Amino acid sequence: MIKISNLAKKFKIENPKKLSEQDKKDPRLQGRFFHSVKNVQLQCEKGEVLALLGPNGAGKTTTLRVLSTALQPDNGSIQIGGTDVVKQPIEARKKIGFLSGSTGLYGRLTGRENIAYFGRLNGMGDADIDAQINQLADQLDMHTFLDRRSENYSTGMKQKTSIARAVVHSPEVVVLDEPTTGLDIMAANTVIEFIKSLKRAEVPVIFSTHHLDEVNELCDNVAVIDHGETTFEGSLDAFKHKSDNGLHAAFMACLKEGA
Numbered sequence: 001m002i003k004i005s006n007l008a009k010k011f012k013i014e015n016p017k018k019l020s021e022q023d024k025k026d027p028r029l030q031g032r033f034f035h036s037v038k039n040v041q042l043q044c045e046k047g048e049v050l051a052l053l054g055p056n057g058a059g060k061t062t063t064l065r066v067l068s069t070a071l072q073p074d075n076g077s078i079q080i081g082g083t084d085v086v087k088q089p090i091e092a093r094k095k096i097g098f099l100s101g102s103t104g105l106y107g108r109l110t111g112r113e114n115i116a117y118f119g120r121l122n123g124m125g126d127a128d129i130d131a132q133i134n135q136l137a138d139q140l141d142m143h144t145f146l147d148r149r150s151e152n153y154s155t156g157m158k159q160k161t162s163i164a165r166a167v168v169h170s171p172e173v174v175v176l177d178e179p180t181t182g183l184d185i186m187a188a189n190t191v192i193e194f195i196k197s198l199k200r201a202e203v204p205v206i207f208s209t210h211h212l213d214e215v216n217e218l219c220d221n222v223a224v225i226d227h228g229e230t231t232f233e234g235s236l237d238a239f240k241h242k243s244d245n246g247l248h249a250a251f252m253a254c255l256k257e258g259a
Ligand SMILES: Nc1ncnc2c1ncn2[C@@H]1O[C@H](COP(=O)(O)OP(=O)(O)OP(=O)(O)O)[C@@H](O)[C@H]1O
Pocket: 011, 012, 013, 023, 034, 035, 036, 054, 055, 056, 057, 058, 059, 060, 061, 062, 063
């Protein structure tokens, strides 16, 4: 189970001139600090898939980076099972499979070597790693490129390899930042089927997306973040009931200005 309460994260702005025009007008900019996440809550139980929605710049990536221990929060608590992510980040990290938007692969290594390297970092033995990679390659349709150097991979090949690398150690929970962004329909479908397989295995999955059709197909619950605050958290059905005019209208109704 994943539970985030009252999460806040601000960044010090070293050079205000470098801020985007959108960020300059954002009320979250206060003096030298940009309060990216001000009050986020969400929860994801065993066997559930939660979609994290929000406009560009809402604070989704910041939330997921704090959840995955890449960033320290300024306030709030995060629990994964019995582990306090803020107080026990090393223990928490072992429990999380995290796909970040900018996961870089080592280009000189093959896909298999990239995944195996992470398996070793997580303390796995060679036989376990081989078995896991074979299973993940079946599920993510990777056999045709797994033993080629990753520097020449397509976007889809890179993303599949990054996902396999994130979950090679069979984490307790999986967190994916925009897993299907930039993928063609077939690769996106493979990733969606993979998320369904995690759900069948009762692994809680949180993923951020801008694709409402994926939300409809995959999710039990939805959380919407707008301007760094959770503006909706509930079941997919409750989300759909926000409007009679489809998922897009439901999403708009959850935004602060739409409320
Ligand atoms: N290191 C940083 N320093 C300053 N501001 C930051 C930093 N990281 C993020 N921000 C700002 O915090 C806000 C939230 O960013 P974040 O990447 O979490 O949004 P997002 O919801 O993931 O957006 P998108 O859908 O575009 O990926 C944005 O306005 C962004 O410019």
